[in-house]
Amino acid sequence: MFIMESMGKKKARPRRSFTPEFKAEIVELCRCGDRSVGQVAKDFGLTETAVRDWVRQARVDAGERDGLTSSEREELAALRRENRRLREDVDILKRATAFFATETR
Secondary structure (H helix, E strand, C coil): CHHHHHCCCCCCCCCCCCCHHHHHHHHHHHHCCCCCHHHHHHHHCCCHHHHHHHHHHHHHHCCCCCCCCHHHHHHHHHHHHHHHHHHHHHHHHHHHHHHHHHHCC
């Protein structure tokens, strides 16, 4: 049974991270027009989707396309983290208030 389940499934590629400089070089290779996005991705062992995302984000950052810039995305992520933390703090305070309200009666 286990063998049948594992057949046809690709092993997940480990998540990698790349420096902004590396991404910029890949984007520049795609923009110069010598090779397609797919060929650049294949040459560097990257997924085509990742390279397309980098090219799209570079166009947004350059103002050539509508969307959130990289700095706006970072700010939004930071604000969401802070918002989640503050909501947790409020929830803890509500529970503490309810606890102490029942204790004092």
